[in-house]
Amino acid sequence: MDLDTLLSDLNDAQRRAVCLEGGRALVLAGAGSGKTRVLTRRAAYLIRFTGLSPFALLAVTFTNKAAGEMRGRISELLGIATSGMWVGTFHGIAHRLLRQHAEQAGLPEGFQILDADDQLRLVKRVLRARGTDENRLPPRQVRGFIAARKEEGVRPEAVVTEGHRYQQELLEIYRDYEESCRRGGLVDFAELLLRADELLAGDEGLLAHYRRRFQHILVDELQDTNAMQYRWLTRLIGEGTGLFAVGDDDQSIYGWRGARVENMDRLCRELAPVEIVRLEQNYRSTATILQAANHLIAHNDKRLGKNLWTSGDQGEPITLYRAFNEVDEARWVIDRINDWIEEEGYQAGDFAILYRSNAQSRAFEEALIAHRLPYRVYGGVRFFERAEVKDALAYLRLVMTRHDDASFERAVVTPPRGVGAKTLDAIRTAARAQNTSLWSAAQQLVAHKQLAARARNAVHAFLELIDDLEQRVAGEPLQHQAEHAISSTGLRHHYERDESRLENLDELVSAARSFAHEGSRAGGAEAHETEPLLDFLTHAALEAGEGQAADWGASVQLMSLHAAKGLEFPVVFLTGLEEGLFPHYLSADDPVRLEEERRLCYVGMTRARTRLCLTCAEVRRIHGRDQEARPSRFLGELPLETLDEVRPSIRIRLR
Template sequence: MTASRKHALEPVAKPQPDAQIVPLSQRASAQPPYFAGLNAEQREAVEALDGPVLVLAGAGTGKTRVLTARIAHILATRRARPQEILSVTFTNKAAKEMKHRIGALVGGTVEGMPWLGTFHSISARILRYHAELVGLQSSFTVLDTDDQLRLLKQVIEAAKLDVKRWTPRHLAGLIDSWKNRGLGPDKIPAGEAFAFANGRGAEFYAAYQQRLKDLNAADFGDLLLENLRLFLENPDILKSYHHRFQFIMVDEYQDTNVAQYLWLRLLAQGNHNVCCVGDDDQSIYGWRGAEVDNILRFEKDFPGAKVIRLERNYRSTGHILGAASGLIAHNQGRLGKTLHADGGPDGERILVQGVWDDEQEARAISDDIESARVRGQKLNDIAILVRASFQMRALEDRFVTLGLPYRVIGGPRFYERQEIKDAIAYLQVMYNPANDLKFERIVNTPKRGLGESTMQTLHAYARAEGVPLFHAAKALATSDELKPAVRKTLSGLTEAFGIWRRSLDAMKHTDLAERILDESGYTAMWQADKSPQAPSRLENLKELIRFMDDFDTLGGFLEHVSLVMDAEQNSEGDRVSIMTLHAAKGLEFDHV
């Protein structure tokens, strides 16, 4: 166990067998449809409902099918109601796909499964129920990376430090690392605090956390960290979730970090029906805090756990599996399994081609792709995997020269575009006026004649009075500290936000969003813009409004925006996909 595991819990007691469990054979004579097509190991994993279970699922062995069939089995046998199942995935896309598959298995749309989602979405949901107990309000905002860096810059500058020497990005990396390990400012090892500002790392961490509370905000790391604090300081609340969750399932368990591990262990203390699915050979996120030891120590954490291995691969040929297994065999600390192809030919042999440099490599790859296209191969079925993003340059240059269509998976996200961030900032300020970071973003967008001196005055008043910038603007709009034109602008802006906020319950949220963008002048700003990018920005805003219609409330939409983890990609047209090995996880292509 590493030093970072000093907060790990004691092993969960071995569960006692339930004498009232009725064998499946006595419950129904007909085989349920969700068992169709399952092999023996998959079916064993689906039916093993009682006690802790670890499913070691190699690549292409049907783990998603096992998870969905397992949930369908729980529901069909009435072992639990939908709202009593906690099912954790690593991406929103995976959660959506799982819900769709479960619906197909049980015959209809799956309703009432509020606890099927990512670690972040589920912990955010819990935190909103109990926000006051950790010093937040239920309307708290989840900061994105840009806002986190801006806030850290303010904290560093307030301490009179040089932000070029002690950068916000460096401090953000340290804080994320500490939060991933479940460590608050008071738990930072003394040696690690010296990684920033000559031993002041914990001090800046604490100052940042206080600023978050002042803004009624949290970052991604806080969602789990505050959950841990909530559970440890309020045993009655933890016990209520023990009663609530009759079954717990976690996907991609090998990629969990320490905070996620501790969160799961706390919840699993009550009901021992926990099933973790993962593959110790696929742990690739150590650089962002993932601990493969979590899966390696499962049997120690949960005495009496059943371990089921899924080794029949339905995705790859024998030659590919043989090469992959040969490399994986060198990994240390494996639980061990051997993948084998599900029948069929061994396929083409893997080609290893030596080249002089990246330019020759790009030419060779593009030549192969052109030949494949001539033979009728679709470009959408072709992927190029690189170890790091910098290796894409030569390929992209070559493809542009040849006019070969391509896309980069893992590139800019839809929600990271300027116009989308601005529009969402307006909505977040209306929803949570205490969000200083978002208010600062839109207060002079479009241009309203509010310069740096005005912002300094607002900040000074906000600090002196201990209020958010929005309330400072509202107060100063009626004072003599600012010029009449500035007071008029601030008065009009704050009054507009008040009107929009009062319309929240009376108007459909999509109509309200459209109204805000129109009345604020933001839409008109891009309509008047003559740059080549302006039309696409307006289309993106329209798409944002259309997408909002998929959510019942504005709050639900803003929650989704804060938590969304999957890159937005333009998948239209036939094109080659270029991506890093990390971005390729979970994807499939005919030619790689």
Template sequence: MRTVFLPFLWRKNVSDILQSLNPVQKEAASCTEGPLLILAGAGSGKTRVLTHRIAYLIEEKGVNPWNIMAITFTNKAAQEMRDRVDRLVEFGAESIWVATFHSSCVRILRRYIDRLGYDNHFTIYDTDDQKSVIRKAVKELDLDPKQYREGPLLGVISAAKNEMLEPEDFETQAGGDFRMCQEAKIYKAYQKTLIDNNAVDFDDLLLLTVRLLRENRDILESYQERLRYIMVDEYQDTNSVQFELIRLLSGKYHNLCVVGDDDQSIYKFRGADITNILSFEETFPGAKVVKLEQNYRSTNNILEAANSVIANNAHRKEKHLWSENGEGKEVSFIHYETAYGEAEDVIDKIQTSVHMGKYQYQDCAILYRTNAQSRAFEEKCIKKSVPYRLVGGVNFYQRQEIKDILAYLKTIDSGRDDLSVTRIVNVPKRGIGQVTLNKLAVYASEHGMRLFQAMEQAEQIPGMGKAADKIKGFVNQIMVFRALAKELDAAELIESILEQTGYLEELEKLEEDKAQAKQENLDEFQNKAADYYANHDEAALTDFLEEVALVADIDNMDSEADSLTLMTLHSAKGLEFPVVYMTGMEEGLFPSYMSMNSGDPGDIEEERRLCYVGITRAMQQLTLTAAKQRMVHGNIQYSAISRFVKELPQEKLDWKEETFGGLFKKGPSMTANSLSGSLFGGSSSMSSGSSFSASQGSQTAKKTNYDNVFDLKYAKAFSSPKPDSLDYKEGDRVSHIKFGKGTVLAVEDMKKDYQVTVEFDTAGVKKLFAGFAKLKKI
């Protein structure tokens, strides 16, 4: 029976709810019945539309908040949505189902997973836990761990689960493919270990929920009846399982509203399927489409750059961003001689703008395609005392000391997770050896019990000897903590664990700097726990562990600190900064070699969407940079300017070229193509302080004299000694550690080293220095 809901008792003025929206936003917010696709361009106020739509449903349509579901991709987004709705409606916001996909699935599985043969008190395994299970499976199957590594195998299993393939389905799909057959065996063993430990991984949260709803009509109908109005944010990032979950839940009332931007679909590597949004109208007949194209973030010059680039994608829904923020500054592109020069000048420019009072460090962001690119910028920040924060580095919850305490908490919470028990049984050291642990594991397996249960019976196990007393001491300590957990919150429990186990004493034995860093991390973990309990009434240890398991890197960004932000383009999605530098705009770097050589045009389109995401992070000032040469895997790599730079509106692009004499402005008559026509893209014919005029535009760029490179301030980069001789010559076949096999086209003696031109089978033509490249004749 539906709960009686009487909104007229406290209804706000409905016109006030939608008054602040523009006409198109109002249309989207007031369209409540049937399937709706809101195509929300970058910075178009999609969260505002979603929250006002929820308020409109409650205040105007009289919908019970209990019947509304809003799905997001991050905990931060979910909390922001919940807070905004709470400010818009008088009552009922707390009853709305606002959560991430994974949190929603945990909520459903905690109630009904026993229908699938699990205990409702299941454990969620993180990446480290999963890797341990993979190693165990590879060992049990007597496979070579060098050939079957944890990372790639987890990727294979995750991809299979995202396509809703159970181990048996994957085995069938493998057919006669030897590698896939072995991977199928590993997947099967991996899944068995998870089930035996009453554990699930993140992909299982989704897959098992879909399976639960498919196999249990009563549960499906119960949730369909409750969740009559469903909204999904960032719909372009959904995978096959998430799509199926939403399809099932919305199957009765069909009031499904999805918000997304196909131009910002950048998570194909995580299983995201762009066809979910591109084919929405075909999947949900009668769907209405509303386009949000007015941007509230950026200036029109920045938006024109974004529109110009993304227009080159064939598979997209047409839209054109515009703004009332004015034209703004021209977008800049700077072509540096080296990656070192790029890093130094970018940091200098940011530091100067801060010292002049134009911006704060927190207003600025440096974006790059790969994590490896951050090193040069980090070094320059340290050298110049520029405060910075690295987003996407080592995850806080993956640090050893945090993993240790989490394992204690998991063991205290249930004791069903063998990996957690194994991790802490000798942390700190208790003198319990591997032989003892092996005996316990065998006993547990023979008697169908968990490892901790076997430990409780250690005195009954033949051959345990004195080790039984050590095991008993560990078990008793866990039992004491379990009793304390009923009285203490997680922060207090962590403090007790640190003191009573002797963990803090062990830290004091480390070098001072390391001990201090670990202590600070543990302090921060306690702060996290205290904050969670302060904001969640009647929270239990299980709830806190679920919160930790679901936390994402980006949720931990401190928006208050005045620091320059360094981050990958993927990490930047959803954020905005007044000043943005997009660095490393070079062919082979962005777009990546992998996308260029995959043979799938969709991969280049994904890279282009990533470029679009980067451009649209900028609010006032956007600068793109590239280097003519950078060190990659021990050799100097020369690259052409990225095709994405060429796709910018050239007439509105402030283009500068660096020679070792300084920066020089490119005139309007010189196109991007004319500058990048040579391999090196540089011009040494410009005099200091000059700029190109129309009459100078016909000048052709001259090849850099590399004989002189070694006398310059970057010469330290060329420290590998010149070989006495080469065992290959023009026409010979050679191999390179990164680029693979290729044919030598030319060898030139450059005094300090040999410059070798090689046409690689898959990576194209490269000019390499022999001392760095370490080419091998084949």
């Protein structure tokens, strides 16, 4: 392949980036600007036209899929085998280093990697060994604390607790966890990078070797690097190391998991001189969508700066719909999808519904099922299949019938109440022997004192809890029954440190309220033939079991804005644009977090190719209560000339 062929389908800015001579460069690659093409062509250019050995190139990405795609494209461009090249994720490259230098890293040769589930189980064992109450210190929270410290590059001895008792206890657990990992020759994901960095920092000869070996480093998605990734990466860069980093500060949306957008500016300062190349030509969206997105993101102060443009069509205005409530919002969105499929030849897979909170999916799922439109929840679980929702429903099912064994098994251990695996096995054994339900078997074991005292008391307390719950919900409106199943059983307390799960539990109360309202509106004799709670539980079971298509291409796609990054769709509905929801109420008063929320909105808008629809509601049920909603400030930051309000009689005050 000659140089003209390599560059033939690139624009001027892309060609400039690919052909930079040595040194260090930061490529600001806007949404839809062809960054993957530039990265792979850069690798091919370095190998074919500068004489760089394929094994002297280190390319770091964030996902195995991206790494595989890069290897495949380089192989296709150059006609060489790429299996031996150092192309991989941060964790994959770190793992490769540690395997080759396990002894120097203080690891056994056959060290094992813990995945997320294995790590959680190890945390639980550490907590049990310490006699720590999991209700007071949930294992997931402890795992998060440990991972966050490692991603900051901080070992237990370097953690500063300032005498805070709670932090001190977490620190002691961190020490015990590390000791358990050392004894078992175990390495979790965060440890891979931390240990690889410590290996290089502690062995000057080894560091010098790899600096000589990796003459040029390519980095994808620089804006998503955390403190540890940045430290490890820059440690590998020696005086003569070439660097080609690609990123977009306007698409940095993972601050909540440690990503530091400031790493882009920091790299320019610490590794100067760094040449900046901007990729601003967009090959995805219409000019109208880009105009609105540019105008929105310009409200962020701390940007390296760029302005997306397209040589394509102007496109139609962005539709703005203000719904009465979340039910009306879902109805309008699904009606538009249905109409455009029937009248304009769209396929179901052309549509994406994006939302800030996963709890918002419930109303859309119900509307899609009502219209018999197949759908998929991308990167997540359908509403009635989410663990915390199933937990609450299990209690309600036990209220309806004590002999629902599946619900018994779920409710008796969530939240933890002292009924362990051994006790549950004893109940199962008794149920099989007596050919009866788990509930009846548990009653018999308690009555005849056939369990150890501690286990017997725990089971007895659970049986009383269900009986008491039945008394509480008797005669109550359906939404109050759902709230009792969440609050009086301890589920709300159990999930109190997980905002998204709490939002889903609140949405279950809203779902019960909406279901009761629709039932009362239906009227007639049939509306009262069965118990409302039984009807609702049947409704939940049916919705959990249908609607989600097996084929992505044949289904409407529902997803959070975070999950949408890197994807694109002909038509995008960006929903729930209200203050407190988007931007999220936890971010509204924090300038740094507010800028990330604005970047998240920008990412959502730039997923759309030809049509973008924005929605908000006048009233939305949040945390179990109907609340008047104000339009998001982000709507007020869009140019009025790009918007088409489809309900002009109810104007939204955008300014």
